[in-house]
Amino acid sequence: MCGIIGILSTTKKDVGLYIYDALTIIQHRGQDAAGISTASKGRFYMRKGNGLVRNVFRTKHMEKLIGDMGIGHIRYPTAGSSSEAEAQPFYVNSPYGIAFAHNGNLTNAKALAQEIFEQDLRHLNTNSDSEILLNILASEIAEEQKRRINENDIFKAVTKLHQRVKGAYAAIGMIPGFGIFGFRDPNGIRPLILGERTTKDGTKYMLTSESVALTALGYKIIRDIEPGEAIVIDRKGQVHSMQCSSNPRLSPCIFEFVYFARPDSIIDNISVYKSRLRMGEKLANKIKSKWPDEKIDVVIPIPDTSRTAALQLANALEVKYREGFIKNRYIARTFIMPGQKQRKKSVRQKLSAIELEFKDKNVLLVDDSIVRGTTSKEIVQMARSSGAKKVFFASAAPPVRYPNVYGIDMASKNEFIAHEKSTDEVCEAIGSDKLIYQNLDDLIWSVQQGNPEIETFDCSCFDGNYLTKDIDKPYLDNLEAERSDKAKEDNITNESSELIYNDAD
Numbered sequence: 482m483c484g485i486i487g488i489l490s491t492t493k494k495d496v497g498l499y500i501y502d503a504l505t506i507i508q509h510r511g512q513d514a515a516g517i518s519t520a521s522k523g524r525f526y527m528r529k530g531n532g533l534v535r536n537v538f539r540t541k542h543m544e545k546l547i548g549d550m551g552i553g554h555i556r557y558p559t560a561g562s563s564s565e566a567e568a569q570p571f572y573v574n575s576p577y578g579i580a581f582a583h584n585g586n587l588t589n590a591k592a593l594a595q596e597i598f599e600q601d602l603r604h605l606n607t608n609s610d611s612e613i614l615l616n617i618l619a620s621e622i623a624e625e626q627k628r629r630i631n632e633n634d635i636f637k638a639v640t641k642l643h644q645r646v647k648g649a650y651a652a653i654g655m656i657p658g659f660g661i662f663g664f665r666d667p668n669g670i671r672p673l674i675l676g677e678r679t680t681k682d683g684t685k686y687m688l689t690s691e692s693v694a695l696t697a698l699g700y701k702i703i704r705d706i707e708p709g710e711a712i713v714i715d716r717k718g719q720v721h722s723m724q725c726s727s728n729p730r731l732s733p734c735i736f737e738f739v740y741f742a743r744p745d746s747i748i749d750n751i752s753v754y755k756s757r758l759r760m761g762e763k764l765a766n767k768i769k770s771k772w773p774d775e776k777i778d779v780v781i782p783i784p785d786t787s788r789t790a791a792l793q794l795a796n797a798l799e800v801k802y803r804e805g806f807i808k809n810r811y812i813a814r815t816f817i818m819p820g821q822k823q824r825k826k827s828v829r830q831k832l833s834a835i836e837l838e839f840k841d842k843n844v845l846l847v848d849d850s851i852v853r854g855t856t857s858k859e860i861v862q863m864a865r866s867s868g869a870k871k872v873f874f875a876s877a878a879p880p881v882r883y884p885n886v887y888g889i890d891m892a893s894k895n896e897f898i899a900h901e902k903s904t905d906e907v908c909e910a911i912g913s914d915k916l917i918y919q920n921l922d923d924l925i926w927s928v929q930q931g932n933p934e935i936e937t938f939d940c941s942c943f944d945g946n947y948l949t950k951d952i953d954k955p956y957l958d959n960l961e962a963e964r965s966d967k968a969k970e971d972n973i974t975n976e977s978s979e980l981i982y983n984d985a986d
Contacts, residue, residue, distance in 0.1 A: 483690075484504065484555040485582045486503045490685045496519060499685065510584075517551060517553045521549065525657060552570050569583065577630055578656060585652075596645070618639070636725055646666075651671035661713075675688055707729065711723055735940050739786075739878045757790045759927035768845075772873075775915070777873065779803050780800050783848040794845075794875070805834060834863045842869055851898060858911045874913040874915070881899055886941070
């Protein structure tokens with residue numbers, strides 16, 4: 482999962498500062514690397530590197546990121562690599578010069594990499610599928626062999642790209658002297674939204690992953706980009722769009738609503754906040770049905786993502802809601818840390834318990850989901866150490882049992898605590914007295930109520946149903962080998978050794 486930003490201004494040459502601010506707002510989507518590329522008078526200006534936005538960019542960098550258009554990216558790696566070379570945006574000089582940022586994962590990346598070399602005669606410099614996507618696009622644009630590009634050339638290229646590429650992708654690109662553009666895969670798995678901000682100094686347009694980046698910076702939400710659609714904003718501020726897929730069907734990733742997106746975001750006309758309220762309501766109804774005789778003294782959320790669902794659950798159960806854990810805001814989100822050892826080490830650094838909220842009470846802990854179970858087990862132990870009589874655990878999402886292949890770091894099924902385990906077995910593994918999961922139908926209902934026109938969601942990590950219909954056992958086995966925690970740890974070790982070797986040189 483990554484975050485992308487694209488801004489075009491009709492007058493001011495200060496988009497770099499706005500992109501910086503927008504990236505900090507959606508920092509929750511990726512903490513591994515950040516990058517910004519701007520364009521002015523036909524030239525690119527770029528800065529990118531590993532780390533949080535505030536650490537990658539200093540005043541001296543921002544002063545050089547001039548231009549009336551630009552794109553930005555924050556990375557959360559899914560393939561175990563934290564190499565600075567794979568930080569985005571990426572860039573190709575032909576045709577026209579294109580800077581590019583991508584959120585998602587291509588499921589036929591290996592075949593495409595071979596095509597690019599043998600058929601398109603292009604060179605890849607990293608293992609990133611984002612670079613593959615950029616080169617596919619650049620190759621299709623180059624087919625026209627035109628001296629000047631227009632919006633129709635982008636639309637033709639994206640149409641051909643959809644025919645070649647499979648997987649999940651929301652992407653933003655920039656061509657100096659022309660404008661910015663964005664497109665979304667035919668299933669609309671990853672989000673992309675358009676906003677506009679008009680002042681006396683002119684108009685700025687923004688394409689981004691989440692609406693909160695728009696609203697926080699004073700932009701008006703225009704609309705979500707449709708699945709399969711491409712949109713072009715030229716230097717004059719004219720917005721062009723075209724459906725580039727022959728068979729689009731909106732099926733957004735349901736895990737965006739469970740965990741990744743900020744609660745104040747709206748994705749595909751669905752309020753993330755309200756969907757989480759409904760998740761809490763549905764989970765409360767299940768608890769009433771399954772545990773009618775169980776006494777619960779207090780409901781405590783595991784910060785931060787579960788707060789909304791936990792509050793509504795407590796209200797529905799007519800049980801006290803309390804904040805029993807204090808979060809260290811300077812510790813990164815443990816779910817998106819590359820490697821199990823690093824995640825495990827961070828849990829107790831990230832959270833501390835308020836003992837008086839647990840002592841001599843039957844506590845219901847609520848989390849958004851349970852993936853590997855590392856955090857869950859540690860937190861149950863913290864609750865018991867703080868004096869809880871009983872510790873119950875509730876997940877606002879169903880059991881995660883299947884790999885996610887569309888850009889979320891859930892690729893190794895053997896690392897899922899619910900893999901080939903019953904609810905009782907997971908309960909025993911995390912050390913709770915009782916455990917309850919949300920039903921998948923109830924989760925879908927909770928999100929779908931925000932936009933009943935959406936008939937399907939990507940729920941593959943819960944039900945194993947892959948929308949692109951190209952996922953088989955060999956693919957999953959290979960993915961697991963590349964993205965397991967062991968692979969990540971080996972990769973981190975190799976990269977550290979490489980840095981030491983380079984420094985020695």
